Amino acid sequence: MPIFRRSPLILYGSSISYFTGKLENYFRLRGIPYQFQSMQFPAMKHTLEDAVGLMQMPAVQLADGRWMTDTTKIIDWFEAQLGGNPLVPDDPALAFVCHLLEDWADEWWWRPAMHYRWHYPEGARFASRHLASELTGAIRLPLWLKCRYFMHRQRRGYTTGDGLNPENIPAVEAQVHRLFEQLQNTFSSRPFLMGAKPSLADIGFSGPFFRHFALDPVPLTILREKAPAVLAWVKRLWEARLDRTEGGWCTHLPADLEPMLEDMGRNYLPYLCANAEAVRSGRRRFDVEVDGVFYRRARYSHYRVWCLSELRSRFARLGEADQQAVISLLEARGCWQPLWRTRDLPLLPSQEAELPFRGGTKMIGVN
Ligand SMILES: N[C@@H](CCC(=O)N[C@@H](CS)C(=O)NCC(=O)O)C(=O)O
Known part of the structure; x- marks a missing residue:
């Protein structure tokens, strides 16, 4: 029996964090016992930089003392155990789509989720107060000052400091509305993204939804009014246990997922290629227009070069017949060509080879 079945691991994070929420949904679904603890700063910053090479949340400490980082690779590791x-x-082409959806949820919906939290005063007031109280009790400064620090840091790092501005915000919000409509459609016809049971794609989407869109005041109001089936899915996923779920996978790509793939082919995959070009030429800030939206001075991300390389390696590992099935599925939805637009990727030497026990780069480097 694996060690994590015998003694609970410790999950360090925040009770309103995107990736902490993703990992909690995974642990619950898999019946892996965990004890949640809020990360305390500044102590955890030093602990994590020593233990896993960088500070990001969540972090996991196994009962044998080993530390882990990066939800995607943490989940991979547990799945392998x-x-x-x-x-x-089981279908290889649908499996590929499942991984694509997880990646899209992790990386593309992060910025809009952060936008809704930090742009609107009701979100920013709630989240800054919550984070300041939850994570920085050991720092002896007035609460109002810590709140200001969080608001400023998160905007500088993830919203206005990552390509959002008054000109493109309406279009970014329109994308979120479109996603809500698409998912409302999906969850009105079946319980989970890829069938009657939860998949890695559902776990991925729990990132933007569980602790952001379904929690922050502005997107929550939109969901209540326009996409209640999505709220029902958030709850269903939180309550699901894999050993108790019945029913199987979709046997072919459901028609309701096609518009999502088409969007991914228009926004995320071209963005990943543009990001790779920015990293190659050392442009820490780059301008990019995808899906008709112009992002000015977006931050480059070494980590997302690796994400693109992971998708390509997953494809490369498939047998010839399965590769053909993936190509036809992706080509028909406009995802194949943008997946390969930038040929050689500027990866760092052995980039992320030690995950989940040691990370090399943060999703977006913010101090
Ligand atoms: N790829 C990482 C991303 C984790 C991540 O970026 N988490 C955010 C909080 S939800 C974070 O810690 N950001 C670092 C920071 O703000 O300094 C994962 O899957 O765990």
Whole structure:
């Protein structure tokens, strides 16, 4: 029996964090016992930089003392220990789509989720107060000052400091509305993204939804009014246990997922390629127009070069017939060509090879 079945691991993070929420949904779904602890700063920053090479949340400490970082690779590791691959459809082309959706949820919906939290005063007031009280009790400064620090840091790092401005905000919000409509459509016809049971794609989407869109005041109001089936899915996923779920995978790509793939082919995949070009030429800030939206002075991300390389390696590992199936599925939805637009990727030497026990780069480097 794996060690994590015998003694609970510790999950360090924040009770309103995107990726902490993603990992909690995974642990619950898989029945992996965990004890949640809020990260305390500044102590955890030093602990994590020593233990895993960088400070990001969540972090996991196993009962044998080992530390882990990066939800995607943490989940991979647990899945390998548990065996059987039950969170990914058996059909290789659908399995590829499942991983694509997880990546899209992790990386593309981060900025809009941060926008809704930090742009609107009701979100920013709630989140800054919550984070300041939850994470920085040991810092002896007035609460109002810590709140100001969080608001400023998160905007500078992730919203206005990552390509958002008054000109493009309406278009970015329109994308979020479109996603809500698409998911409302999906969850009105079946319980989870890829069938009657939860997949890695659902776990991925719990990132932007569980602790952001379904929690922050402005997007929550939109969901209540326009996409209640999505709120029902958030709750269903939180309550789901894999050993108790019945039903199987979709046997082919459901029509309701097609518009999402088309959007991914128009926004995320071209963005990933543009980001790779920015990293190659050392442009820490770059301008990029994707899906008709112009992002000025977006931050480059070494980590997302690796994300693109992971998607490509996953494809490369498939047999010839499965590769053909993936190509036809992606080509028909406009995802194939943008996946390869930038040929050689500027990866760092052995980039992220030690995950989940040691990380090399943060999603976006913010101090
Ligand atoms: N790829 C990482 C991303 C984790 C991440 O970026 N987490 C955010 C909080 S939800 C964070 O810690 N950001 C670092 C910072 O703000 O300094 C994962 O999957 O765990």
